[in-house]
Amino acid sequence: MYDFNYHQATSVGEAQTAFNKSEDPVYLAGGMTLIPTMKQRLSNPSDVIDLGGIDDFVGVERIGNGVVVKAMTTHAAVAINPDMRSAIPALAALAGSIGDPHVRNRGTLGGSIANNDPAADYPAAVVGLGGTVRTTSREIPANDFFTGMFETVLEPDELITSVSFPIPDAAHYMKFPNPASRYALVGVMVVRTGAEVRVAVTGAGSSVFRVAEMEAALESNFDAAAIENIVIPEEGLNSDIHASADYRAHLVSVMTSRAVSACS
């Protein structure tokens, strides 16, 4: 790994000031992606700005008809949080299925969605639940946040402060994990709120996406049978040594139908 200048920020303002003074800076949240990437010399920042010392960046709180998760809250903390487990058990379960216990003790919600790994779990939750991403400068609806592989609408120095998730009537996340890495080969978040149904897919494409045809079918009849004849086109889906595009397309259908069955 190349060496770098280290900054321990104690406030959001301090973090952004350090960022804007540096030549090629990067923010460090939990580091579960950034540190391995730096070790492989795939990333070579001049300055690393650690967000771990910022007060008031950790916590889960039920506010009205939603649950707000602050950006530096770890996956482990989300998974065991009583408010989250009672309000959105599907999201607590998703957080508890990321990586392994040691990774979950460090990895954070903000870090995960800012990185937007195509196989990360959290993007499916943010889009599926219709969350709102709060940053240092604005509020961004989930549908507008993720723009492509490892890309989001965030400006370079912009920091996620929290994500709020509306409480659904029913939700379930079903994933087919890569047996080695536990990343999602395909993961599907199915969410039903009133008459609206959302189907958000991670792992299959270059970034999280919704399946409008399945959502419409499930809005008329919320039953796995309603989507059994819907074929997901393999064009544009990921293909690698772990799974071909047509296999991933098939998994989207299977994971969605299992998630729907688990919801009802």
Next chain:
Amino acid sequence: MTIKVEATVNGKSVSADVEARTLLVQYLRDYLGLTGTHVGCDTSQCGACVVHVNGQAVKACTIFAVQCEGASIVTIEGLADGDTLHPMQEAFRDNHGLQCGFCTPGMVMAAVDLVTQNPNPTEKLVRERLEGNFCRCTGYHNIVKSVVAGAKAMAS
């Protein structure tokens, strides 16, 4: 960039001047001489480097030493009480929970964390919670037995 990192490791105050890029596992092994924490894969997967930082199990190859400034760290060297093994270490010995022993420090540290959070774990839970620790010798069967036995011993 060189930074002084002060921490408490196994109950003792320690300090070392390290480069910012120094990983916690290097800080422990190369600067403090605590070589019980192993580097297996060095890619956050195998869990041979698991230690406890402020009471939480983490992979010491995937955290910078500078992130541990002021932290309380426990390594495998900190578990035994003199010549008396920690109940979890004793359980690994009694149940033949190791063969070559390379993964064992991480396994034991992961197991102690697991039992601290779940005092009476089922075999299924133990298998799930050891997803981040690889053993290439035992086939895991005796490791799981060890953890279940160690949990009982820790409770008594």
